Amino acid sequence: MTTHHAHAHSHSHGHGHEDIDWDELADQLERQARAQLGFLRETAAWLGPQLPSPQALARVLDIGSGPGAAAAVFAEAFPDAEVIAVDGTPGLLERAAARGVTTRLAELPGELDTLGTADLVWAARVVHHLGDQQAALNALAHRVRPGGLLAISEGGLPPRFLPRDIGIGRPGLQARLDVANEEWFTAMRAALPDAADIIEDWPAMLARAGLTPVATRSFLTELRPPLDDDARELIHGHLARSREVLADVLDPDDVHTLDALLDPDAPTGIRRRADAFYLTATTVHTARRE
Known part of the structure; x- marks a missing residue:
């Protein structure tokens, strides 16, 4: 299984x-x-002072790297370190390789122990894909060298990209999509192999994994109108995925509104609206192996 990615409301799938x-x-x-x-x-700039000295930072693992964007940024930020993008999907690793980073094909969590250890282990939107989240953190913690850091991205806020009242359908569409997504996400997690309920207190879970929690910080991503075509396609893909996954649980009126937003030719469509924006918060938790 590939991991790096988040639930439909956060990463459009x-x-x-x-x-x-x-x-x-x-x-x-x-x-x-x-x-x-x-x-x-x-994030890389924030992690820097928490890491071993630049001379001692020799190896970075980007676990569940997807197309390798984080690995490429870390390679730029820590030029003396070996940075490895790890994922279970060969096509995504090809994209990571095109960014100039070293890649490693590995299924998670089963092949984590084949990866060796690193001074920085980064796992963005990975743990929530694995049934037993504490066991996953325990396994990730074992990849961290003494003095090194585990950084996980979990939580934050789902994206916002439209006003409350968009002139079609009932106001508050995004709030209702959030509710539907949370229900769907809960059902998805319950169906995972080895699914285990746990209070998602990430610093406490990192401490149980044998690490010392260091810091938690949320980072804002804001793309302001007028959006470029790339940002509009990002939102279009997100809405299309929501339409595909949530149609059976949404009110028919909301499905109709999604169809209007997805219509490529309509002035009400997300590809044409002047009021579209993109705003989200991503939370990162760090912990050190003493």
């Missing part, structure tokens, strides 16, 4: 087991990566 075609979602993941470049660069 679904989860599950072998039912996800990550190659099919590759273009959307690329758009997501481009939108988040600012966040990734801010």
Whole structure:
């Protein structure tokens, strides 16, 4: 299973087991990566002072790397370190390789122990794909060298990209999509192999994994109107995925509104609206192996 990606409301795709075609979602993941470049660069700058000295930072693992955007940013930020993008989808690793980073094909969580150790282990939107999240953090913690850091991106806020009242359908569409997504996400997690309920207190979970929590910070990604075509395609892909995954649970009026937003030729469509924006928050938690 490939991981790096988040639930439909955060990264425009679904989860599950072998039912996800990550190659099919590759273009959307690329758009997501481009939108988040600012966040990734801010994160690298924030991680720097928490890491061993630059001379001691020799190896970085980007676990569940997807197309390798984070790995490429880390390679730029820490030029003396070996940075490895790890994923279970060959097509996504080809994109990572095109960014100039070293790649490693590995299924998660089963092949984590084949990867060796690193001074920085980065796992963005990975853990929530794995049934036993504490066991996943325990396994990730074992990849961290003494003095090194585990950084996970989990939580944050789902994207906002439209006003409350968009002039079609009932106001508050995005709030209702959030509710439907949360229900769907809960059902998805319950169906994962080895699914285990746990309070998602990430610093406490990192401490249980044998690490010392260091910091938690949320980073804002804001794309302001007028949006370029790339950002519009990102939102279009997100809405299309929501339409596909949630149609059975949404009110028919909301499905109709989604269809209007997805219409490429309509002035009400997301590709044409002047009021479209993109705003989201991504939370990162760090912990050190003493």
